Amino acid sequence: MAMMYSEKVMEHFSNPRNVGEIENADGVGEVGNAKCGDIMKIYMKINGDTVEDVKFKTFGCGAAIATSSMATELIKGKKIDDVLKLTNKAVVEALDGLPSIKLHCSVLAEQAVKSALSDYYRRQGIDPVPIVGEIVDEDETDIGSCALAFSK
Numbered sequence: 001m002a003m004m005y006s007e008k009v010m011e012h013f014s015n016p017r018n019v020g021e022i023e024n025a026d027g028v029g030e031v032g033n034a035k036c037g038d039i040m041k042i043y044m045k046i047n048g049d050t051v052e053d054v055k056f057k058t059f060g061c062g063a064a065i066a067t068s069s070m071a072t073e074l075i076k077g078k079k080i081d082d083v084l085k086l087t088n089k090a091v092v093e094a095l096d097g098l099p100s101i102k103l104h105c106s107v108l109a110e111q112a113v114k115s116a117l118s119d120y121y122r123r124q125g126i127d128p129v130p131i132v133g134e135i136v137d138e139d140e141t142d143i144g145s146c147a148l149a150f151s152k
């Protein structure tokens, strides 16, 4: 049975925005999902209270690439306060949905953004936890269906 992806997911997967690295980034975040092995890295250029530029590298499934692409589009040029409010749900909605067995991929995108902001605060000697919260690195959330996702 083929999985149904929205046109937006397919479009962002085929033509991902903001792919690459930022040299001398102000914050770099990397998260991985221990079970599927996918890794997402996000680079941010921050000017004052604004995320001026953002790029990503995702070593992962199509949904992870599409959610990274959309997440970067949603936060580029935004104030840090607004970026902190980014949820995986907002990313999924902006992509017109994801199959339920691929929802964990969007969690990776939310965590990668938060991880980059945490790095930014840490570099300034500020404890990021009260601002950004805990990062779910090496995400151990239940993705029992992940292997199944690969076979489709």
Ligand code: FES
Pocket: 033, 036, 037, 038, 060, 061, 062, 063, 064, 102, 104, 105, 108, 146, 149
């Ligand atoms: Fe691992 Fe999508 S992030 S299957």
